Structure formats: C-alpha cells, structure tokens
Amino acid sequence: MSLITLRNLGVTLGMPLFSGLNLSVNASDRIGLVAANGRGKSTLLRLLAGALEPGEGEITRARGLTVGHVEQSVPSALMGATLQDAVLAALPADQAEDERWRVDVVMEMLEVPDALRTRPLSNLSGGWQRLALLARTWIREPDALLLDEPTNHLDLSRILQLEGFVNGLPRGTAVIVASHDRAFLDATTNRTLFLRPENSAAFALPYGRARAALDEADAADARRYQRDMKQAAQLRQQAAKLNNIGINSGSDLLVVKTKQLKQRAEKLEDAAKPAHLERSAGAIRLSNRGTHAKVLVTLEDATIATPDGTALFRTGRQFICQGDRIVLLGLNGAGKTRLVTALKAAIEGAAVPGIKATPSLVLGYGDQALADLADADTPLAALTRRFALGEPRARALLAGAGVVIEKQGKPLGRLSGGQKARLGMLVLRLAEPNFYLLDEPTNHLDIEGQEALETELMAQQATCLFVSHDRSFVRAVANRFFRIDRRRLVEVEDAEAFFAEAAALNG
Template identity: 30%
Template sequence: MIRLDNISKQNGHQILFIEASAVLNKGEKVGLVGPNGAGKTTLFRMITGRELPDEGQVAVDRGVTIGYFSQDVGEMAGRSSVAEVMDGAGPVSIVAAELKELETAMADPERADEMEAIIERYGEVQHRFQELDGYALEGRAREVLAGLSFSQEMMDGDVGKLSGGWKMRVALARILLMRPDVMLLDEPSNHLDLESLIWLEAFLKDYDGALLMTSHDREFMNRIVNKIIEIDGGTLTTYSGDYAFYEKQRALAEQQQQAQFERQQAMLAKEIKFIERFKARASHAAQVQSRVKKLDKIERVEPPRRRQTVAFDFPPAPRSGDDVVILKDVHKGYGNRSIYSGLDFSVRRKERWCVMGINGAGKSTLLKLVAGATEPDDGSVTVGSSVKMGYFAQHAMDLLDGERTVFEELEYAFPQAGQGSLRTLAGCFGFSGDDVEKKCRVLSGGEKARLVMALMLFDPPNFLVLDEPTNHLDMATKEMLIAALAQYEGTMLFVSHDRHFLAALSNRVLEVTPEGVHTYGGGYTEYVDRTGYEAPGLRS
C-alpha cells in the first residue's frame, strides 16, 4: 500500500534518512520507533505529502485513503464536539454537507425554477449518503467519543471550551470515525486515561485497515502491533513481531555486532602487529605487502550504536515515621457534587499505593488532599512526623520560570549544589550538551515534565505523591524513572495510566468508586488477577 524507496532527508544540518526503505502492507499494524528527533513525525509528513524526501520516493497505491492524527490539532471552536468529529469523517462528511445545502435550496422560494434539478440531485446524493451509512454517522461519532471518555454534555458543548488534551481526543475521534484504508497515529495514547486507552486498544485491534503508529506506552504498543519499523542513524530496519520481540531482537543483533566487531579488531591487531614486526625485513617483504593489501580490502565492522541512557540514582532520603499520612472522616465536594463522604485512609512507610478509578472519580482530588493543595470540607488530613513530601502535579509544569534556562532553573532550586552534579542531574533527565541552555518557555511538554521531575528528585523526599508522572515522557525516560523508583526507599502514592509503570511500582491498590473506596493488598498485577479488569469497570 505504501512504499518508502531509498529515501534521503535532511533538516538543516541534521541528516534524518540516508537511502532508507520500508513497506506498509494491507492490514499490517506497525509500530514506528526511534529516539526523539530521529524523524518519526517527518516520516508521517512525507507519507501524507506534507513534506518531500530530498531523494528517493514515497509511493502510495492509487485510491488509498489516509487518516493522519498528529499532536498539532489546530483551531477548534464554534460547534459541538460531535459536529467537529463528523466533519472529519472523510467522503461521508462531504456528502452530508452537500445534502444540507440541497435541503436549504429546496426551502428557498427564489430557486423555484431550479427545483426539478435540485430534487433530482437530492435523490442522488441521498442514495449515496445511505450507501455510506451516513444516517448512522452521528450515532457512531457519539460511540467513539464515549469510548474516549466524553460525557453527553461534553459531546454537545462548544469544542472551543475544551482543554488542549480533550481537543486532542476530538482530533483522534475524527480519524477513528473516518476509518480510512491507512491510519497514521502520532502518539495517540498521550492525554488518554486508562479506560480510554483500553477502549482505543480494542478499537485498533478490530480495525481492518493498515496502521502505522508511534507510542510511548509499551503495553499499548505490544497489544496492537505485529511489526516494528525502527528509525536509527538514518536507516529504517523492519522487525516482524511486537515491541517486546523487537527489544529482544535488537539486543541480540547488538550483541552479535559487538562480537563481530571485537573479533575483527583482534584479527586486525594481529595483522598490524605482524606488519610492524617484519616490515623492515627483506625476507618477509612479500608477506608484508600481501597482508597490507588484505587489510585495505577488508570491510570494517562498525561497533553497535549505543543509545545514550543515563541511570538516575536516588541519594538516600531521610527516614520518615511509620504513619506517613492519615485521612479521617474526610468530606470533599465541588458545588453540589460530593467526591468523598467520610473517607478513612492511611498510608504507612514503604507502601506504594496506586490509585485507580474511572474518569472524574476523584483520583487527583485525593492526591491534592494528601499534598495539601486543597482542603477537605470536613474531617482531617494528618501528615506524619519527619515526612518530607514531593508532589508532582500536572500544573507543576506551569510554575517553571519561562525566562530561565534549564540549567538556571536547577541552579535557582539548588544554589549550594556544584555545577558538575547539576549537569549530571540534567543529563539523567535527557538534557545534555546545549539542551541545558534552552529557555523553559520553549520546552516541549515532555521536556518540562522531565525538568520538574529532576527538580523534585535531586533532594529526595521520603514520600512521593505523583499525578500522572509519565505523561509526555518517552520510553527511555520512563524506563529510567521506573528503574530509579524501583530502588527508591521511600513511600509512594500515585495515579498513572501507564500499565507498565503501575505493575512495576505498586504494592497496594486504592480503587475509588461511586460506592466508596476499596483497598487491595498486592500491586496492580494482583489487582487485575483478582478483579478480572485492568481499569475499574472494564473487563480485560
């Protein structure tokens, strides 16, 4: 369906592709992977014709429809979410628009002399609309939006009043409703809660078209894709299998290449030693010349390219008391809506609670109550002795000073720290070289999240309260964070939609439901085994 033939592409001084080739066949579900800045979004743009390769060609079979979801959703305002989604449904939305125009024309007395032609055309268009299942379009649009956690009120309200994250979901819903021959999805799992993520997983599994997508959620990727295309060092390499298979194969290929490289280096060293030893002896001149020629002809094996991954080690946090936080008979509501009524809940030292609950159940509210970011209407929240809390909230990223550079922000927070240790800290969280000189106002969402995380973890608290800490983080940073938190000696209370993060770090589950809260001993994996669902109310 889509072929990339020997494409080369350069952006400024950065070479993205060098004679790279890959194929997307009918019905394939492919994960596109590679480090940040490798050219994933550029590849999408070349497939859609928004950018052209410098050399080579991108060939799309005739008549193939492509739906492209990107992080740049553009302006939306002035109509309902449902109308916005229906407008992007491909051919059927164009037919629907003409049908509406013809209905207006039929009601216009000034066009009476054209009425016969208008009615004839209306019949043709109506027949085409029925063929495209147009009358079911609104129902299908509402079904997709409901799957992405929209309430009826949000579906019918002005799309312009939604936050950026919800507008992303509207843009995604447009592509899903369109059901094109090929879907290109650039980070569709961003901004989704766990329920929406699991719904989208099921939708994409049932979708019979071809799919090419990027995602920072390894579990999501694993369950959908059956092929991986990796961008690395300007080349495209294809692996048959899911993301876990790709990781194993890539590691194996790296080991084999390293072994080949080392064998060749040993052989070269031996040959060079012989040449050096006997080059001055006339009796060995022929042998020396023969070996020099042989060395010139040998194709050199390159060592495997090492991805830059830096481990973050927690300095030891001070020990807290055994009672970290106690909530007693807590009541909390917003307006007429009660979120908690008589909540009793306590966190003990070294417990790692993940908080589960449907959208709007009160997960973030619980974290705010614990962190002191909001007060209970009644009851008490008591933080234990010697507790030093670190709170990561979504709005924390807005508190960065836009005019400071990354390094200045770190220096401002830790004036006593040495430059070397701050540079190491910045490197752990993906800011290397000139990146530390970027002003905070130009940072991407992922970069801001990483900087806030660095600020919070450098002088480690003994109680971490984390609200969606993995939003915006790429897979490599997530893995680093999970590895660091696995070694962390303190206590945790967190909300996350990333199942890999939940399974790796929780040892307790608090489920928030309309009927009250339920607690489970054991972590997220045990919770799924015991309840039979991955998120409240959703069967796995």
C-alpha cells in the same frame, strides 16, 4: 497488497533523523513506530500522509489510496467549533450536506456522550480533543490510518476504548501508530519499526517481543564488532613481528607477508560496524535523602472530598512505609487526584483530618501538567532560584537533562514536552526528597525516559505514591496497590484485576 512502499527514504534536519529506510505497508498491517522524542516519528508520519516531501529516496502509494493522519494537536481554527461540527467539517461540502449521519456513526463508535457533542472543542479536555481528531479522520474511512501519540492526555478508560477501536477496524485498513505507550503498542500492533539515523530495524512482532529481538540483534552486533576489532589488532601485532624479523633477516617474503597481514587488518576495520548506540534525550536521575522513620504517612480513616465538600471515599487505616512504591488505582471521578492533593497538603504542614506525615518527611511532588514550571520562566532561572547552584553547575545539570545551552535562557514554553518532563525530574532530584508523590509521571516521556525513571525509583529504593495510566510503568514499579473501590480505599494484591475490569467496561 502493498499500500505504501518506502525506498531508501531519508530526512536530515540539522542531523539525520533516518536514512536508507525501506518499508512496505500492507493492507491489514498494524505497525508500531518507535523512537525517542524528536527522532523523526512525526516527520515520517507526515511523509506517509503526503504533507512533506522526503529529502532523499521515494514513497510510492497504491493508486487511489486514501490516508488519514491524526496529528497531536487541534488546529486553532477548529477550537471554536463544537465537537460534532468539527467532525462534520472534515467531509467534503456535498457529502457533509447529504451524509450528516456519518457524524453520529463515528460518535457512537467512540462512545462520545451526547452532552459533549455540542460543546466547543476549546471547552473539552485534552483527551476528548484527541478523540475529536480521530473522529474527523475516521469519518472519511481511509485505507491507511496514521496515529501520532494517540494515547496522550487519555486516561486508562479511554486508552482501553481506543485499543478496542483500533482492533475493531476493518481488516483491510493499515494502521501505523507512533507511540511511547508500550502496553498500547503490544495490544494493537503486529509489526514494529525502530526508527534510527542509520539501519532502522523492523520486526514482524508487537513491541515487547520486537524489543527483545532488537536487543538481541544489537548485542550480537556488539559482539561481532569486538571480535572483528580484536582479530584486526592480532593481525597488526603479527604484522609488526614479521616486519621486524623481515628487516633483520632481509627476507622479501616476510615483507610481502607483513603487507598482506596489514591489508587484512585494514579490511576488517573498514568493514566492522559498531553496534547502535542510542543518543540519549537527557538523563533522568533521582535521589533519596533517607529517613530513620519506618512509617512516613499514616491515614486514619480520612474522608476525601470534592472542593465543595462532597465525600468521595474514606481511606480506612493505612500506612505508607519506607520502600513502598504504591500505585493508586481508581476509575475517573473516584477521587485519586483529591487524595494526592490532600497528601501533599498534609506533608507541607496543613492540618488535614485523618492524615499524618512524619516530621522528617521531605516531599518530591510532580504533577502531570508540570504546573510548578511556569512557561514564562527559563530553565536556568528555574534551577538557580530554587537551589544554591552557581550558573556553570546549573548549566551542566540542564545539559545532562537534555536541555541544550541554546534553550537554557529561553522561556520554558519553548521546550518540548519530553524536555520539560526531564527538567521536572531534575528539579525533583535536586530537592533531595525521601518521599515522591507523582501524578502521571510518564506523561511526555519517551520509552527511554520511562525505563530510566523505573530504574531510578527502584535503584534509589525511593518511597513513592503515584497515579498512572501507564500499565507497563505500573507493572514495573509498584510493589503495593491501593484501589478506590465502592467509596473505600482498599489494598489489593496487584493491578491486573483492575485493568481487566476497566477493559471489560470498554468491551
């Protein structure tokens, strides 16, 4: 049964986001919506929810259809409300009075601890705020659920919990998920729509298999275009030869034949369509200064503790060597961030008992909040103050990283999350480190950016230790695996057992 039908849908905001889009959303569909940052995913979800009207084409909804839309941010008017009151307020007044029990049901579904239910949303983490928005939407039990970047700000445990929630929804509920989390898309969807300015592509497959099918289709289009253009060139060459012969011989037949060949070439050229070329949101490049030292960091059974001195775990004797790409695994509260903080301090010259960094180590540090980039600063100032760059060079580097010239002199707070993340990567590159310490490096990066970062880390043979809840990124990048387990730091063979145990805890 079709719940929503799109016919020749199109939106242009300065440039086309998508056009000629045709799609049927059926009951029980689980559709992954994929596109780079700023390429129309949120716009399409708002169109589906009825919050926007299309610039062209039409949207038809089944009679009586209810649509729930979970957007990316909490309305400011709700920030002072407690979590449970914010969820209750999503119900109509008469229903809220008689069916308050619905709040408890959805809270249990999302495993919200009792202590958090009476806290104001402003006092909750970004992850719990996201789940509060989901609770507000699901309490109305919509026929179609739209999720806009639902895993943003969630740790692995909550992502796995959200996967279980989505997969446990009633079979007749359609779900459309706009996300850059490849593993989440693979776990929760059975169809994939790749949104493009022209010729958006849909496959009845989850993301990973759909991406392979899309790449194959794009490669076939490229081969077809090259073949058609080559054939057109050959026809034009034949026409030129016949034209010369016809002129010299005075043959009217050859003149006619020349005209026919030219027409065939023109027809081929007019019909030929170049393969899709994704417009980059900004390049990600890294550097590797290199060092002669083989061991960059030595852990000599260091004690990692909370700021008040409470011991969390001991590291044992561990070495971080050139070429290591180490992922740090551990449940929430195990001490991952505290270890990253201790490593950063030791590398920057502080005396940290049990942690020794080689003197030739040059740190490239990036945290998930991009705290080193102040919102009041400008992108241009952020570069020119740190590095010996002339303004023209700085502007060219910023443009290459996806920060257009109009935004280079405006406060960083006006950049999108993706633009700010790419700027952070540019700052890391210009520091020319030989060791990267990265806390959730794929936050705010679209799939193109994630894959570019993966490629750069491996191509540069960069040494790094990173924390990430992005399972696809971990699987692609890490070649060593440190796990905080039973108050000890141990090396394990891979991340799969940890992922499986985390999933079981949320099963």
